[in-house]
Each structure stands twice: as structure tokens, then as C-alpha cells.
Amino acid sequence: MRHFILHFSLCILMLTISLQGQAQNERTLLVEAIQYDGNTKTNASVIRNYLTIQEGLPITKQQLADDEQRLRQTNFFQDVEILIMPGSGQAQAVVTVKVKERRWPYLQFKSGFNELDGWYISPLGVRLDNLTGHGNYLGYEFLLGDRFVGSYFDFVMPFLAGTEYNLNAQVLGERRNFIHFVEQERFGQDVTFAGLMLGVNGNSGLAKLFSVAVRAENVRADSILKTFPNDSLVIPSPEFLSPYDEDHGIFKFIASMNIDTRDRQVNPSSGWWGSLTFERAAMNRSQTDSIQNFNRFIIDLRRYQPIWKGLTGAIRLKYAESSENAPFFERFYLGGPNSLRGYEDRILTPDGYASHLSQASAELRFPLSARLKDKSRLSGVLFYDAGYAWNDPEKWTFDKLKTGLGFGARVRMPVVGLLRLDFAYPIPSYDFRFHLSLGHTF
Amino acid sequence: MVVLLKHCYRTLLLLIFLLLFTGVYMPSRQSPDITVTPLLENDSLMCEISCPELIVGDVRQTLLSGLPVLLEFIPEITVGETATRRLSSFKYRLTYDIWEDRYRVEGREQDKYFTSLEALQNYWAPLKNLFLVSVGQFAPAEKIVLDVRLKVTLLTRNQGEKLKDWISNAHETEENRPTLDRDTGFKLNLNRFISLFFNKSDVDENYQSRTKSPAFTLTGLRKDQ
Numbered sequence: 001m002r003h004f005i006l007h008f009s010l011c012i013l014m015l016t017i018s019l020q021g022q023a024q025n026e027r028t029l030l031v032e033a034i035q036y037d038g039n040t041k042t043n044a045s046v047i048r049n050y051l052t053i054q055e056g057l058p059i060t061k062q063q064l065a066d067d068e069q070r071l072r073q074t075n076f077f078q079d080v081e082i083l084i085m086p087g088s089g090q091a092q093a094v095v096t097v098k099v100k101e102r103r104w105p106y107l108q109f110k111s112g113f114n115e116l117d118g119w120y121i122s123p124l125g126v127r128l129d130n131l132t133g134h135g136n137y138l139g140y141e142f143l144l145g146d147r148f149v150g151s152y153f154d155f156v157m158p159f160l161a162g163t164e165y166n167l168n169a170q171v172l173g174e175r176r177n178f179i180h181f182v183e184q185e186r187f188g189q190d191v192t193f194a195g196l197m198l199g200v201n202g203n204s205g206l207a208k209l210f211s212v213a214v215r216a217e218n219v220r221a222d223s224i225l226k227t228f229p230n231d232s233l234v235i236p237s238p239e240f241l242s243p244y245d246e247d248h249g250i251f252k253f254i255a256s257m258n259i260d261t262r263d264r265q266v267n268p269s270s271g272w273w274g275s276l277t278f279e280r281a282a283m284n285r286s287q288t289d290s291i292q293n294f295n296r297f298i299i300d301l302r303r304y305q306p307i308w309k310g311l312t313g314a315i316r317l318k319y320a321e322s323s324e325n326a327p328f329f330e331r332f333y334l335g336g337p338n339s340l341r342g343y344e345d346r347i348l349t350p351d352g353y354a355s356h357l358s359q360a361s362a363e364l365r366f367p368l369s370a371r372l373k374d375k376s377r378l379s380g381v382l383f384y385d386a387g388y389a390w391n392d393p394e395k396w397t398f399d400k401l402k403t404g405l406g407f408g409a410r411v412r413m414p415v416v417g418l419l420r421l422d423f424a425y426p427i428p429s430y431d432f433r434f435h436l437s438l439g440h441t442f
Numbered sequence: 443m444v445v446l447l448k449h450c451y452r453t454l455l456l457l458i459f460l461l462l463f464t465g466v467y468m469p470s471r472q473s474p475d476i477t478v479t480p481l482l483e484n485d486s487l488m489c490e491i492s493c494p495e496l497i498v499g500d501v502r503q504t505l506l507s508g509l510p511v512l513l514e515f516i517p518e519i520t521v522g523e524t525a526t527r528r529l530s531s532f533k534y535r536l537t538y539d540i541w542e543d544r545y546r547v548e549g550r551e552q553d554k555y556f557t558s559l560e561a562l563q564n565y566w567a568p569l570k571n572l573f574l575v576s577v578g579q580f581a582p583a584e585k586i587v588l589d590v591r592l593k594v595t596l597l598t599r600n601q602g603e604k605l606k607d608w609i610s611n612a613h614e615t616e617e618n619r620p621t622l623d624r625d626t627g628f629k630l631n632l633n634r635f636i637s638l639f640f641n642k643s644d645v646d647e648n649y650q651s652r653t654k655s656p657a658f659t660l661t662g663l664r665k666d667q
Contacts, residue, residue, distance in 0.1 A: 027541050075631055078634065083509075085506045086540060102633075106631050107632040108629055111629075112628065114625045415630065418626075438627055438628075
């Protein structure tokens with residue numbers, strides 16, 4: 001395991017170092033000067049943090065469009081426009097960044113699909129981003145979903161003290177419903193979390209690879225299980241879950257290394273995405289007045305490969321491991337629309353969740369319409385998933401793998417994004433299952 | 443003190459009057475001069491429109507900023523004692539692409555490209571072969587007056603473009619935290635969405651010029667050619 005982690009880390013570093021910029025075939029102009037207009041509250045240095053263009057360096061049309069998009073997406077301003085005019089010399093340009101300051105907080109509506117918690121909406125969030133003109137994020141949101149409800153205050157200070165590091169802080173309170181299968185019956189158990197998180201992550205250069213965080217929270221699991229989703233039957237929590245039905249304080253240290261060379265964050269067609277995470281936690285068990293330490297490792301690697309014209313191959317490999325004494329809400333599950341398609345959510349998970357998880361998926365993605373200019377608006381997928389979740393002293397063997405295959409459609413909707421419809425079949429029973437969610441599976 | 447206040451008062455009054463007069467008599471914008479020359483070609487009344495100073499001032503500034511300029515020549519004719527009749531207008535869209543380093547004129551015919559402001563300017567001095575109307579309906583000796591109005595619109599970011607941009611651009615969110623909870627969704631800035639429909643700050647600027655030809659007859663035009 002240690003050798004595997006070392007080799008994986010070296011791979012990520014090598015991939016980063018070997019990254020080369022895309023060949024520039026577009027015309028370039030030399031930036032003679034950059035002017036700022038309309039920033040009556042915001043420091044020009046805040047705007048500069050989100051621009052890749054610099055005085056004296058060449059720029060391309062795409063770079064300018066990307067910079068405007070990036071600045072617009074900060075939501076710091078009511079409006080952003082980057083204008084370019086000829087400079088004093090041949091092939092030179094003067095760039096003007098024109099912004100319209102935001103004077104008031106803005107309201108945000110959010111919705112989506114979370115792998116753990118299902119569908120959710122945030123009907124009203126309040127954002128006070130860049131309220132003082134220093135480029136900080138501050139906001140509150142209330143989330144309501146299939147299997148959870150939560151309240152979150154978050155604060156982000158990007159480019160901390162002018163460095164390439166962001167400071168993140170979050171205060172949260174949430175109630176999540178964890179699914180268990182007891183005697184083939186599906187039950188839900190509510191677990192309440194309340195705590196705060198403080199972290200630092202890089203936003204550019206090599207620093208972008210790394211992030212660290214500490215999290216302190218109080219956790220309490222319900223002492224009863226209810227049939228999901230209609231609560232018709234209530235049973236006391238089984239013995240393997242009962243140790244967690246009192247208040248527990250958990251202090252966690254999280255370190256992770258991430259790489260992202262995808263050409264696009266949403267619907268990528270080429271590149272790598274990889275992540276290696278290590279967590280070390282100490283849980284105060286009030287029942288026994290003792291400290292229980294546990295660890296977690298998660299390795300997730302994805303590759304997107306263009307094959308021919310609009311055809312893209314995508315592969316995902318994931319391995320996760322926790323200490324055997326980790327509580328169930330810190331362990332792993334298998335089965336469901338983002339996990340192993342063709343199976344009911346969590347159904348492949350052993351009692352009390354799994355301390356080991358291995359998972360692999362392969363997809364062939366292709367456009368379904370040759371006439372559409374933007375081929376990603378309607379695309380199809382053929383997929384194959386495999387995985388196994390287990391606890392010690394069981395061992396992984398090839399014949400224990402659960403597998404499923406199927407086909408799907410992806411429809412890009414305005415605003416909402418990519419709607420995913422999967423028609424999946426577990427092997428060998430081939431009992432059809434339909435999954436509906438947002439975004440690609442990985 | 444009283445004398446000082448009285449002096450200030452008079453100075454202030456003078457300034458106010460000056461500002462008022464300036465506001466009344468100073469032209470709000472320098473509109474380009476245009477001239478029109480009617481021509482007869484077979485059975486068609488045509489014209490040439492000349493705007494030698496079109497690409498100056500705000501028009502030049504807007505073009506070089508990468509924003510479009512819309513031109514519309516609106517011809518009207520008055521035949522004899524009859525009412526003025528408006529004819530089909532000639533619309534053009536001017537843009538400058540700094541990346542291609544060329545100016546583009548989109549009109550009814552094929553798009554035209556120019557590599558310099560001077561070449562673009564010369565295109566309008568004069569604009570030739572503009573069809574107005576067939577002459578079969580007019581008596582040869584009837585007096586005709588041709589009136590051409592030029593409307594120049596300097597576009598800011600088009601409201602429709604902003605809405606399209608808002609709808610199609612990434613509100614999608616995707617978080618691949620290295621734990622189990624992959625999250626895909628979208629978020630909307632409600633203030634921005636509402637402001638797209640109620641914000642009146644992005645108003646396109648426009649102004650106009652006008653010219654009239656001297657009265658002419660079809661017989662007179664035939665003799666001149």
C-alpha cells in the first residue's frame with residue numbers, strides 16, 4: 001500500500017511537471033497597458049488576481065475571453081467587460097477591464113445532486129462576496145434535500161496576503177440520513193453534525209496541487225432506524241450502530257494532493273483528474289470517555305481520452321480504506337447512480353458500511369446528433385462499472401467483484417446543466433434500473 | 443462680508459447663465475455631414491450618399507473598442523405636391539476585429555473588409571448604386587426632392603447578448619471532493635437575473651444627420667447623364 005501511494009504521488013507530480021501549454025496557433029497581440037474602469041470599491045489588485053494577461057506579454061483572443069469569464073464568475077461585480085483597443089504600435093493593444101461594482105449582497109438559488117445525499121435545493125442563499133472590495137467570499141446557505149438538511153456559513157479569503165493560497169472557513173450544522181439494509185429492508189438513520197472547518201488550498205502553480213484542513217465537529221446518530229423513504233416502520237438501531245447514538249466530538253486533520261489537467265471541468269474530453277487524500281481523526285467517545293483514533297485514505301484517478309472525432313473514452317479507478325474502528329459515517333458504500341449503476345443505492349455495502357472500497361468505471365461517450373453545433377448538448381454513453389466493498393478480515397478477490405453495464409443519454413439543459421439518464425443492468429441478473437441525476441458520473 | 447457675498451452671488455449667476463446657454467446652443471454631439479446625389483439608371487431612381495467624416499469621434503472610439511456601430515440611411519421622396527413617402531432603408535453594421543486587424547461592413551450585399559480606417563472611411567465617400575424606386579410611376583417633369591436621414595447607433599453590450607451569455611454560460615458547479623460526496627449542480631445569481639430585465643443603464647447611444655437634395659426632375663437627370 002505504501003509503495004502504491006508513493007508511486008501514485010510521483011505520477012501526479014510528473015504529470016504536473018510535464019504539462020505543456022496548448023499549442024498557440026491563434027494571432028497574439030502584445031499588451032501595452034492594462035487599464036481599470038469602474039472599480040470604485042474594489043482594489044485593482046483584486047481584479048488582477050483573476051487575470052492571466054499581463055503588461056508586456058502577448059495575449060490571444062481565447063485568453064481574453066477566458067479572463068473575462070473568470071472575472072465574471074467571481075460574482076464580485078454586477079457586470080464585467082474586457083475591451084481591447086489598438087495600442088500605439090503594430091500588433092499592440094491596450095486592454096481595459098470595465099467593471100460595475102456591486103453595492104448590495106446578492107441572493108443565490110442552488111440545486112444539484114450529491115452522491116451521498118441525493119437531490120437537494122438551496123432555495124435562498126445570501127452572498128456578501130467582495131462586500132468591502134477586498135475580494136473575499138462570505139455567505140450563508142440553507143440546503144434541503146432528499147436525505148439531508150443543512151445550514152452553512154462559509155468564508156473564503158483568496159490569495160491570502162498576496163500568495164497563491166486561499167484560506168477557507170466554514171461553520172456548519174447538518175442532519176444527514178444514512179441508508180442501512182437490515183434483513184433486506186431499507187432503513188434510514190439520521191446523523192447530526194455541527195462544527196467548523198478551517199483549511200488552506202493553493203490556487204495556482206504547484207501550490208494548486210495541495211490542500212490541508214482541520215475540522216472539529218460534534219456528531220450524534222439517532223438511536224432508531226426508520227424505513228426509507230416513508231418512515232412506516234421504526235426499529236432500534238442494531239448493535240453494530242448503537243455505539244454512535246450519543247454525542248461524539250471528532251477532530252480531523254485532512255491533507256490532500258489533487259491534479260486536474262482536464263480541458264473542461266464539466267464534460268471533459270481529455271486530461272487527467274486525480275486525488276490522494278489522507279485523514280487522521282480523533283473521536284472522543286463520551287460513552288467510554290476514551291479517544292478513538294482512526295485514519296482514512298482515498299485515491300481516485302480518472303482519465304479522459306479523445307478517441308476519434310467526438311468519441312471520448314473515460315476511465316475511473318478508485319480505492320478507499322479506513323481503520324476498522326472508524327464510525328460508519330466515516331466509512332464507504334457501494335451501489336447507486338454515482339457508485340455502481342444497476343444496483344440500488346448502498347445495497348452492496350456490508351453492515352455498518354465498509355472499511356475498504358475498490359471501484360472502477362469505463363465509459364464511451366459520443367455525440368448523438370451530427371447536426372448540432374455544440375455536440376455536448378445531446379450525447380450518449382455506454383458504460384461498465386465494477387466494484388467491491390468489504391471489511392476485515394475479508395480479502396479482495398477478483399471473483400467477488402460486482403459488475404454492471406448499460407447505456408445512457410446526457411442532455412445539456414440551459415442553466416441546469418447536464419441531465420443524466422442511465423439505463424443500467426447488474427450482472428448477471430440484468431434487472432433493469434433507471435438512474436436520473438445531474439452531471440457525468442465522473 | 444455682504445459685498446463679498448454679493449460679488450459671489452453675481453459670479454454664480456453668471457456661471458449658471460453661461461451653462462444654460464451652453465447647454466441650449468452647444469450641439470449635443472457632432473453629427474456627420476452627409477450629401478446625397480440622385481441618379482437615373484435605366485428605369486430606376488438611384489442615389490449616391492457621401493459621408494466623408496463618418497468614422498470620427500465616438501464612432502471611431504466605439505469601433506476600435508470592438509463594439510459594433512449600426513448605420514441606417516433612411517430615404518424619403520416628395521414628388522410634386524404629394525405627401526412624403528418613405529423608401530426602403532439601407533442598413534449597415536460596422537465592426538472592427540483587432541485579432542484579424544480588419545474592419546467589416548455587413549450590409550445587404552456581400553460583406554466587405556478593410557484593413558485600415560482610411561479605407562473604411564473612403565467606402566462612404568461616396569456610397570454608390572443605391573436603388574431607391576422605379577421611375578415608371580412618375581411624370582418626367584415632376585419635381586422630386588430626395589431627403590436622406592442617417593441614423594448612427596453606437597452599441598453597448600447588447601442586452602440580448604447578456605441574457606444569452608447568462609443562460610448559456612457556466613452556472614454549473616461540480617465538486618469532486620476526494621471523499622465520497624461528488625456534487626454536481628448549478629447555482630444562480632438571482633439579482634443578476636432580475637437586473638437583466640429591469641436594468642436600464644446599458645442604453646445604446648444614437649444620433650442622426652439629415653440632408654436634402656435640391657429639387658430635380660427625371661428629364662433633368664437624363665440630360666445631366
